[in-house]
Amino acid sequence: MMSQITLTILETSDVHGNIFPVNYGTNEIQPLGLGKAAAIIKKFRSRNDHVLTIDNGDIIQGTPLTYHYVKYRSSEPNPMIEVLNHLQYDAAVIGNHEFNYGLPIMQGAAEQSSFPWLSANILDKSTGRPYFGTPYIIKEFGSGLKAAVLGVTTHYIPNWENPEHIPDLDFADAFETAKNWVNHIREKENPDVLIVSYHGGFENDPQSGKPTESHTSENQGYRMCTEIEGIDVLLTGHQHRQLAGTINNVLILQPGFNGEYVGKADITFENSQGRWHIVEKKSELLPAGYEEEDEEVLQLVKKYETSTQEWLDQPIGFIEGDMTIKDPLQARMVEHPLVEFINNVQMDALGVQISNTALFNNSAKGLPSTVTMRDIVSNYVYPNTLTAIEISGKDMKEALERSASYFLVGENGEVIVNPAFSVPKPQHYNYDMWEGIEYRINISNEIGKRIEGLQYNGKPVEMNEKYEVVMNNYRAGGGGEYPMFKNRPITKSSQIDMAEMLANYFLKHKTVKAAVNHNWKVVK
Structure with a gap:
């Protein structure tokens, strides 16, 4: 058995329907979108057998492409899901904007996905269990490395969303839910690394610790890092910030929005007595704008883009x-x-x-x-x-x-x-x-x-x-x-x-x- 391995975690978040590198208001080229992010994802997947690719939420809404799909082509596969499936994402977390087009569109997206959608704190009112099924995933690699990914979502959604879009759902406190599930995963699954992917951000400045929000619980990322034991990596989003670093020895990432960046975390392990132990953690943001768009991805959804552009020019x-x-x-x-x-x-x-x-x-x-x-x-x-x-x-x-x-x-x-x-x-x-x-x-x-x-x-x-x-x-x-x-x-x-x-x-x-x-x- 090899003595040292590196797990690479790739995160997108708040992509908001952007695949093509374009500003739909002007049709000018922009350095963003999943088409460019795909080039980064494919590059790292080709280099390393130990890769986890996670979308942290707010992906199926946000551009005329997604609007046109919902209004005129919703009987066909969701273009955002087609791209994520093609890129072999391991999981996606439900964001607040996933509900903007109504629950049937969200459920359709989940059914079409070749990966699970995670949110431990979005609950079925009738059963009290996670509405979308699995709250976390376990991924085991050929080396024997065992990674756990828990998904949670800002519980502030009822403050924003049309009640008719979320009739069967309860939103439990994200912090408390994360705390309970982290303890459960540590005890039951005993993973080598535990990743929380949270569609939410930070209520305190990540460097100084000073509160930046005084009267809401919309974002709880800082508390998760400082008050929950057992989290190795916290993937975040929602605030559209560009963050990479460490809080209380928890590696953090937040890769902006619109697919402008891919968040990358490298976790290095050494094997001791038949068990993998973390010896180093690093995070960084990779700008997608420098990449050439992946033509396979663009061709996959070209028909949606063509009909959207025709509609926009009417x-x-x-x-x-x-x-x-x-x-x-x-x-x-x-x-x-x-x-x-x-x-x-x-x-x-x-x-x-x-x-x-x-x-x-x-x-x-x-x-x-x-x-x-x-x-x-x-x-x-x-x-x-x-x-x-x-x-x-x-x-x-x-x-x-x-x-x-x-x-x-x-x-x-x-x-x-x-x-x-x-x-x-x-x-x-x-x-x-x-x-x-x-x-x-x-x-x-x-x-x-x-x-x-x-x-x-x-x-x-x-x-x-x-x-x-x-x-x-x-x-x-x-x-x-x-x-x-x-x-x-x-x-x-x-x-x-x-x-x-x-x-x-x-x-x-x-x-x-x-x-x-x-x-x-x-x-x-």
């Missing part, structure tokens, strides 16, 4: 005026026609007088004079549906104050984005702009006391009065730290996702006028 309507975005910060400080348009579509769809929405990211370019589906999906990037809820004036004021904390005044008096909305992960989607009410955000005031002149129909908003507001399902569930919306009475809802709703609005009205009514503004 003209569906026209803009009268200017609805393009030149400065995303300015578009959040002074009412922009794109934001007003989205709010108007939401109010029209559910027959509600008040609405809120966000400009999701800084790459949104707005809508040109001739609008295609490509323009719609590059500006409205999430498969959200709409929910109208009944809230109090107090809820409204608190929500507006939460949004108003997006801004800070810089050292030279300039307006800047509060780092809480950009570090460690950009969260521009958590700043909402409202229609149907009037208000000012005075950023000279301290956070929590910034909303002035709040009115509805020309009268001050009463704190104890009830108001009906339409918003996306993520926000209506309290997502983005809006607890004042959670568990409020639902008055209306729609199961048509917003990209389709915006497209339908153009198909009905043909031409949309770019306009604003100046019902809110940011002042200092």
